[in-house]
Amino acid sequence: MAEQRLIPAGSSIGLRLERGEQLRVIDPFGGQSGDLMAFSADGRERLSNGRTFDYDGKVYLSTGDVLWSDRSQPMLTIVADEVGRHDFLYAACSPEMYRLQYGVTEYHANCHDNLISALRDLGMAPEPLPTPFNLFMHVDVGADGKLVFSAPNSRAGEGITLRAEMDLAIAVSSCPASTCNGGAPPRPLAFEIIPAAL
Numbered sequence: 001m002a003e004q005r006l007i008p009a010g011s012s013i014g015l016r017l018e019r020g021e022q023l024r025v026i027d028p029f030g031g032q033s034g035d036l037m038a039f040s041a042d043g044r045e046r047l048s049n050g051r052t053f054d055y056d057g058k059v060y061l062s063t064g065d066v067l068w069s070d071r072s073q074p075m076l077t078i079v080a081d082e083v084g085r086h087d088f089l090y091a092a093c094s095p096e097m098y099r100l101q102y103g104v105t106e107y108h109a110n111c112h113d114n115l116i117s118a119l120r121d122l123g124m125a126p127e128p129l130p131t132p133f134n135l136f137m138h139v140d141v142g143a144d145g146k147l148v149f150s151a152p153n154s155r156a157g158e159g160i161t162l163r164a165e166m167d168l169a170i171a172v173s174s175c176p177a178s179t180c181n182g183g184a185p186p187r188p189l190a191f192e193i194i195p196a197a198l
């Protein structure tokens with residue numbers, strides 16, 4: 001069994017994955033969304049929602065789908081997914097977003113700063129930060145094109161497993177916004193790294 005580690009509520013972790021290794025991100029309590037960012041280990045390629053839309057042709061990504069880099073290389077393949085609802089639509093929440101949308105004037109913990117600091121700790125130059133992969137986030141695209149988000153579908157212990165298609169530096173933030181977590185206070189996520197199949 002791979003060792004499971006916590007991503008503290010409203011905080012982030014950084015990790016490196018070698019090609020073939022798998023990252024499993026788990027929602028231990030259920031109903032908690034997160035943001036995932038991936039850079040190639042040499043920092044030359046970054047996760048790209050636009051390229052992923054190009055090659056996957058869909059808004060929601062699940063088992064069998066590939067997350068692509070801005071240089072059109074496969075970065076991660078989703079190999080297992082109990083939740084089935086993740087998207088690539090929203091930028092990471094940021095201090096500016098909390099101010100503009102919710103009138104929060106003091107500093108609010110946010111996925112943008114969480115991902116930036118985790119990637120810096122890995123030696124990356126993360127700014128400007130690309131759009132992260134929104135784990136467990138439950139967004140519906142209406143027939144009129146409007147975006148509506150509701151509480152994540154993830155139940156306690158469910159998760160998503162992604163296989164590295166190149167050597168990667170990865171950051172995962174447990175989102176501190178209660179709005180996309182069904183109004184609940186921020187909770188932790190967890191992760192484990194599964195060795196490459198021999």
Ligand SMILES: [Zn+2]
Pocket residue numbers: 035092093110111112174175176177
């Ligand atoms: Zn967030």
